[in-house]
Amino acid sequence: MSEARERDRAATKTRLLQAVEAVIAEDGFGAIGVNAIARRAGADKVLIYRYFGGLAGLLSAYAEDGDFWWQVDDMLAEPLPGPHEADGLSRCLAAIFARHAAFLRAHPVTLEVIAWEIAERNELTEALESVREGRSQEMMRRLAARFDLEVAEFLASVGPMFALLGAAANYLAARERRLKIFNGIDLQSDAGWRTLEQSAARMIAGVAGGALSTHSTD
Amino acid sequence: MSEARERDRAATKTRLLQAVEAVIAEDGFGAIGVNAIARRAGADKVLIYRYFGGLAGLLSAYAEDGDFWWQVDDMLAEPLPGPHEADGLSRCLAAIFARHAAFLRAHPVTLEVIAWEIAERNELTEALESVREGRSQEMMRRLAARFDLEVAEFLASVGPMFALLGAAANYLAARERRLKIFNGIDLQSDAGWRTLEQSAARMIAGVAGGALSTHSTD
DNA sequence: GCTATACGTCACCATACGGTGACATGTCAA
């Protein structure tokens, strides 16, 4: 006779939050819903309404304590090519692209959320979007400082490039879940991704070798 | 009293196929289903099963006569920088990227399907994937011929670059539906896209100015 | 004219969803 579960609000809330993660990880964002989450948590769905005000509130809460996105420190962690090395800037940018791609491929829940963002806007996807936008901007500012370049100018040239390469990585990593070949590249193999990283590195070098590395006005 | 609709199988099939398009265009791929389509077509849903064997068959049929993707001829239409102009190859590749992006932004149903591909695999998305893969490969082969470059070598260097830039365009165009800013770029403005195209052009030029334009071994 | 078939309509099923009201029971304060 259903064994009267322990009366512990905090623990139940935690179970619900963990259930969000579990459902996303195992069945994808399409499976998210009060019924599925409550079932997974072994709790009654009415508690989602009582404790979080509904599914939206639960997703918001999940978004707040989850870390779906890389930390700036991790992306800029040493060893990383610096301003005093040959082609330091372009090699540094290429390394960051590779780290970005590696992060995505290692975080399936993040990939699910990225896929979700494209299909729909909700509390979770909005939260991730704003976190990511903030981290990206901060990372670029710190990169500009690292290479002693003027921020506005750096943003103007590197920003669009990172937008393109970041978008490409997001797309390809999300598609890797279900698609093997994209434009002749094997997305589901490390070799395919190495090819992409090398190509990105060459494109970056072409730009950084030009306008960027000149230290411009100074 | 429900006015006994004309008995015309072919016309009904057409109405159902058009309803697929209408539902995708107006409510997105998430709204696709036998009920929604039948409702939109003004037909009974049982006819979807009778005439197409189910939703999957209907989507397959829709995929066959729909043209979701650009034609190679359109992407290579003149005027397009050629082998006898300065920086012909890199300007040509940049122009193709711009055309690709413009196509996407002008075809909302294609964007819906692209978004759909990321979330799910079905008859429709598989059909588009194979069409696109074929067209991309053919376009690259024809580009190699246009610039008198060896195909294998051309594919090895341009393929990954197009994979990255194409993926970026797909992602950003799909996100433009619901997201305004990505990495500081305004996706919902033509100015934002011009910025992206210029950045892509610079990255392409950096690569094409190196290994590519040397005509390599000949 | 008669009959078989094709076409379309309708009613219905089981299932799942989001959401709510009522109730039992444990805990803590007066």
Add this chain to the structure above:
DNA sequence: TTGACATGTCACCGTATGGTGACGTATAGC
């Protein structure tokens, strides 16, 4: 001890979905 509140359980509602069987009725072939 009594009463208020918090926690959890359960039954239920309306709605929507995918899917099927039964029923008309117009058309075509004999």
